[in-house]
Every structure is written in structure tokens, then in C-alpha cells.
Amino acid sequence: xxxxxxxxxxxxxxxxxxxxxxxxxxxxxxxxxxxxxxxxxxxxxxxxxxxxxxxxxxxxxxxxxxxxxxxxxxxxxxxxxxxxxxxxxxxxxxxxxxxxxxxxxxxxxxxxxxxxxxxxxxxxxxxxxxxxxxxxxxxxxxxxxxxxxxxxxxxxxxxxxxxxxxxxxxxxxxxxxxxxxxxxxxxxxxxxxxxxxxxxxxxxxxxxxxxxxxxxxxxxxxxxxxxxxxxxxxxxxxxxxxxxxxxxxxxxxxxxxx
Amino acid sequence: xxxxxxxxxxxxxxxxxxxxxxxxxxxxxxxxxxxxxxxxxxxxxxxxxxxxxxxxxxxxxxxxxxxxxxxxxxxxxxxxxxxxxxxxxxxxxxxxxxxxxxxxxxxxxxxxxxxxxxxxxxxxxxxxxxxxxxxxxxxxxxxxxxxxxxxxxxxxxxxxxxxxxxxxxxxxxxxxxxxxxxxxxxxxxxxxxxxxxxxxxxxxxxxxxxxxxxxxxxxxxxxxxxxxxxxxxxxxxxxxxxxxxxxx
Numbered sequence: 001x002x003x004x005x006x007x008x009x010x011x012x013x014x015x016x017x018x019x020x021x022x023x024x025x026x027x028x029x030x031x032x033x034x035x036x037x038x039x040x041x042x043x044x045x046x047x048x049x050x051x052x053x054x055x056x057x058x059x060x061x062x063x064x065x066x067x068x069x070x071x072x073x074x075x076x077x078x079x080x081x082x083x084x085x086x087x088x089x090x091x092x093x094x095x096x097x098x099x100x101x102x103x104x105x106x107x108x109x110x111x112x113x114x115x116x117x118x119x120x121x122x123x124x125x126x127x128x129x130x131x132x133x134x135x136x137x138x139x140x141x142x143x144x145x146x147x148x149x150x151x152x153x154x155x156x157x158x159x160x161x162x163x164x165x166x167x168x169x170x171x172x173x174x175x176x177x178x179x180x181x182x183x184x185x186x187x188x189x190x191x192x193x194x195x196x197x198x199x200x201x202x203x204x205x206x207x208x209x210x211x212x213x214x215x216x217x218x219x220x221x222x223x224x225x226x227x228x229x230x231x232x233x234x235x236x237x238x239x240x241x242x243x244x245x246x247x248x249x250x251x252x253x254x255x256x257x258x
Numbered sequence: 259x260x261x262x263x264x265x266x267x268x269x270x271x272x273x274x275x276x277x278x279x280x281x282x283x284x285x286x287x288x289x290x291x292x293x294x295x296x297x298x299x300x301x302x303x304x305x306x307x308x309x310x311x312x313x314x315x316x317x318x319x320x321x322x323x324x325x326x327x328x329x330x331x332x333x334x335x336x337x338x339x340x341x342x343x344x345x346x347x348x349x350x351x352x353x354x355x356x357x358x359x360x361x362x363x364x365x366x367x368x369x370x371x372x373x374x375x376x377x378x379x380x381x382x383x384x385x386x387x388x389x390x391x392x393x394x395x396x397x398x399x400x401x402x403x404x405x406x407x408x409x410x411x412x413x414x415x416x417x418x419x420x421x422x423x424x425x426x427x428x429x430x431x432x433x434x435x436x437x438x439x440x441x442x443x444x445x446x447x448x449x450x451x452x453x454x455x456x457x458x459x460x461x462x463x464x465x466x467x468x469x470x471x472x473x474x475x476x477x478x479x480x481x482x483x484x485x486x487x488x489x490x491x492x493x494x495x496x497x498x499x500x501x502x503x504x505x506x
Contacts, residue, residue: 156348156407159309160362160414161338170361174352 029219036221040213044225047209051195052233054127054205058195059188061131066138071168073139074146087139094136100197103129107201126198134191141183145176182248185241189234196230206230260323262287262449263308263418268327269316270300270307270473277303279473280317285418288447292460292481295470296496301453302345304470305420308451309342321418338366341416345423347407349395355382356391359410367414374413381409385439401432408439419443421452425459437463457497457506461485469493 018024072080072087094102106129111120118124149172157167199208206229210222261284270278278300285291293301306312308319310326310333319327326336350358359381360374369377382388385405395403404424411419421440425433437459443450444463454460460467461481468478469490477490485506488494500506 152344152346152348153350155306155311156344156350157362158333159311159337159342159344160410161334161366162362163334166365170365171350175350178352 031220031224033217033219033221036213036217036219037225040210040217040222041225043213044206044209044222044229047204048206048226048229050203050205051192054123054130054195054198054203055192058127058130058134058191061127062134062138062191065131065135067142067173069135069139070142070146071173073143074168076164091136091139094133095140097133099130099133099194100200102133103197103200105129106132107198122198122202126201126203130191130194130198134187134194137187138184141180141187142176144183145180146172148179149175179248182241182245185237185244189237189241192234192237193230196226261285261320262289262322263451264320264323265304265308265317266320267317268304268307268314268319270303270312270314277473278307278314281473281475283468283475283478285449285451287449289466290444290450290464291452292464292467293451293453293470294455294457294460294467294496299470300473301470302422305342305422305451305453308418309340309420310336311342334366338414339416340418340420341411341414342420343404343407343411343422343424345426347395347400347403347427349403349407349410351395354392354394355387355398355406358395358406359413362410363413377413378409381412382406384442385409399432400428401435404428404432404436405439408436408443412443418449418451421450421454423453423455425454425456455505457485457500461506469496471496 069087069090072083073091075083103126107122107125110125110128111122114120146168153171153175154167157171158164162170196205196207199205199211202208204212206226210226213222214220263283263285265281265283265285268278268281269276281300281304283291293304295301303312307314307327313329314327317327318325321336321339326333350361353361356375356378359378360369360371363369363374363377364371379388379391382391385408387402387405387409390398390402390406395406398406404427408424424440425436428436433456437456440450440452440459441463452460452464464481466478467481467484468475469484469488469492470476471492477484477488477493479489484493485497488497497506
């Protein structure tokens with residue numbers, strides 16, 4: 001009840017105060033234009049299909065490559081130390097470079113090698129850049145999960161005669177993955193948004209389409225439309241992650257303290 | 259007859275801290291040995307060394323006359339023959355009871371799912387847990403979990419069992435059901451080495467009781483002798499403390 005009242009008061013203040021600002025009329029015309037919105041929205045929606053496609057083929061690649069990196073990082077055999085080193089260097093580099101730079105470098109750099117179609121497609125190399133970057137985030141999440149599995153689980157498995165590889169595969173990784181599903185989902189919500197950055201190297205996806213329409217109508221409303229489309233997908237995704245996290249908390253601790 | 263397990267001046271330290279200081283002991287087949295001693299005396303480390311979960315710095319551990327402690331030796335075939343049960347059960351929480359038991363027989367011994375499950379259900383029935391096959395470890399009491407852990411270890415049909423303080427994490431009223439299982443194993447002639455704080459149980463079940471102090475076996479004798487007339491002064495002091503605490 002208190003929460004509801006305070007929310008209503010805040011919304012009421014915003015609705016009455018913002019239109020009183022001197023620039024409101026112009027902003028309203030160039031960002032919230034109803035006609036432009038209804039003209040461009042269907043095209044934006046069409047273009048958004050591209051974003052979803054890019055997301056859908058990147059996500060599985062990221063999961064697989066991220067897990068490979070995490071496993072390399074977790075091997076303990078001294079002979080395999082180069083793998084650990086590679087994985088550590090990889091995550092350091094790709095986590096340290098902004099996604100947008102990786103997309104620009106790979107998206108403009110690799111096609112410059114002059115390969116024939118389809119090997120010069122910006123879709124391909126934009127996706128590769130996303131996979132390279134996001135797999136380094138995901139690898140860190142997986143690694144944290146692997147390290148969170150208590151040493152006694154390994155002892156239990158090894159004492160039964162399971163090899164270190166079998167222990168990892170049947171005992172450690174299944175528990176690790178269960179624990180990291182919520183943080184992993186967070187990474188994928190941000191991947192969903194970062195797909196729009198691929199537009200910088202050419203593909204006509206939603207952000208690019210909104211830019212084209214913005215120039216055509218000399219109006220910023222298409223950007224607002226694009227934002228709404230993203231929100232329509234990411235808000236349910238985020239709520240779903242929250243739900244998973246709450247469930248995980250209840251499962252591991254028994255009770256939730258307010 | 260050759261000893262089943264032979265420990266020869268086994269030495270182990272963690273960094274500066276010396277944990278095992280030249281342990282010598284021969285264990286015959288079907289013999290039950292209880293290690294007693296205060297916390298930190300090296301009981302658990304000794305068992306972990308025999309299971310090759312820890313490497314030793316010096317000395318040798320022989321299983322049927324073969325040195326299993328050589329560095330570089332593949333530990334997995336040895337662990338198949340030596341089962342280990344832990345203080346905190348170490349069951350796999352993401353698997354049902356039955357899968358906990360069948361995992362190693364399937365993946366290590368190459369048993370089919372059906373054969374492994376037959377073996378698993380047989381063990382569960384033996385320990386009165388037949389109706390728990392499809393539950394998860396977290397849904398069981400500590401005593402039940404520990405019995406599952408013993409069953410899991412036995413499913414590999416080991417020749418030797420190492421029991422590391424298997425009742426220490428249990429509520430007092432649950433200790434009995436786990437000890438019953440150990441009695442049954444002894445009845446079947448299993449060679450066992452156990453680290454324990456349960457003096458009465460050590461006295462009842464073991465053929466010999468060894469008192470460890472600062473990584474050394476100070477005294478090893480049949481229980482009536484070690485508990486009745488300990489020779490070593492340290493053993494006497496330790497037992498006196500146990501008696502004062504009402505534990506013997």
C-alpha cells in the first residue's frame with residue numbers, strides 16, 4: 001500500500017513537471033511523433049528479426065566455446081599448463097577490449113583479406129566478434145562455477161576410481177552449470193542488446209534501420225520505437241532471471257530473509 | 259602370508275608442518291584396524307595417503323606387495339581396489355541415490371546400466387534403503403546419507419575399505435545405524451582401516467587399535483590390551499582424557 005502510494009506520487013510529479021520544461025514541445029515532436037512511429041514501427045520489427053537471428057546462432061557457440069575455455073582454465077595437470085595460459089590470456093584480452101572495438105576490428109579487418117562470398121559477410125564476422133567477446137565473459141562465469149564445487153566432491157569421485165576427466169564431466173561440471181544459470185542468463189540479456197552493435201559494420205538490423213528512418217523523417221522517433229522493441233524482449237528475460245535467482249536462493253538456503 | 263597393506267616409514271608433511279612421521283604397519287587380509295588419537299594426530303591424512311588422495315614424501319605403501327605410492331603411477335586402478343568413506347559423506351547432490359551408487363561401476367568398471375542398477379539396488383536393500391533409490395541425498399538424514407556413501411563405495415567391490423571418521427558428522431542417535439553397517443562388513447571379512455573418535459566402537463570392532471600422536475604410531479595392540487593396560491604414557495594420558503569426557 002505504501003509502495004503503491006509513493007509510486008503514484010512520483011509518476012504524478014513526473015507527468016506534471018516534465019511538460020513544463022521549456023524544450024518539452026520540441027522534444028515531444030522529434031522523439032514521440034505518433035505518425036512517424038506508426039510509419040516506421042513495422043519496418044523496425046522486421047529488422048529486429050535479424051537481431052534475434054544473430055542472437056540465436058551466437059548463443060550456442062558462446063556456450064560451447066565458453067565452456068571449452070573454462071575447462072582449459074581449470075585443468076590441473078602440469079603438462080597441460082599451456083592450455084591454462086592460453087585460456088587466461090584469451091579471457092584477459094577479450095574482456096579487456098570493448099565489444100564495439102572487437103566488432104570494428106574483426107568486421108572491417110578480416111573481410112579485408114579479400115575472401116570470396118560468403119566469407120566476407122559482415123553477419124559472419126560481426127557474429128564471430130560477438131562470440132569471441134562473450135565467450136570470454138561466459139568462460140569466467142563457468143570457471144567461477146567450477147571452482148565453487150567443493151574439493152570434497154572431487155575427493156569423493158576420485159576415491160571411487162573415476163579419472164580426473166570423468167570427475168570433471170560427471171560430478172563437477174553438472175553442479176557448476178546448475179549454479180551459474182542465473183548469472184549466465186544475465187550475460188545473454190546483454191548479448192541480446194549488444195547484437196545491435198553489429199550494425200556498425202553494415203548489416204541492416206534494427207538499430208541501422210532506425211538510423212535510416214531517422215534520416216528519412218528527420219525525426220528521432222524510430223530510436224524510441226527500437227528501444228521499445230528491445231524492452232519488450234529484455235524485460236521479460238530479466239524478470240525470468242530474477243525468478244531463477246530467487247528460486248536458487250530458496251533452494252540452497254532454505255529460507256529467504258527479507 | 260603377505261600383508262594386505264604394508265606401510266613402511268610413511269612420511270608426509272604439508273609445507274613446514276610434518277603430519278606423518280615414519281608410519282610402519284602391516285595389515286593382514288580381513289583385519290580391522292582402528293586409528294585413534296586427538297585431532298591433528300594424522301589419522302585422516304594417513305587414510306588419504308593410502309587412497310592416494312595425498313602423495314607421500316617418503317617411505318612406501320604396499321598393496322598385496324606392490325608399491326602403490328610410486329610417483330607417476332596411475333592412481334585410478336589402485337582406487338578401484340581401495341574404497342573410502344568420508345566424514346561428510348561427499349555424496350553427489352545432483353544425482354539420485356541410485357545414480358550416486360551406479361556412476362563409478364558404469365564409468366570405471368564398464369557395467370551396463372541394468373547390471374549397475376541391480377548391484378546398486380542389492381546394496382540398498384542390504385542397508386535397508388531400498389525405498390530411497392530415487393531420492394536425492396539432501397532429502398535423507400545424515401545416517402542414511404552415510405549408509406548410501408558406504409554402499410557407493412562397496413559397489414566398486416573394493417578389497418579394502420578406509421573409513422575416515424564416518425560418524426563424526428552425525429547426530430548421536432544416527433551413529434548406531436552406520437556402525438551396524440560396519441559390523442556387517444566385518445562379518446563379511448572386509449579388510450578395514452578406520453579413523454574414529456568412537457572409542458567403544460573401536461574397542462568392539464577392531465582386531466587392533468593404533469594410537470597416533472604427532473604423526474607417529476606410539477602403540478598398536480588388540481583393543482582389550484590397549485584400552486585395558488596401555489603401555490605408552492601418551493596413550494594413557496589420551497585415554498584418561500577420553501574417560502574424563504565420559505566417552506569410554
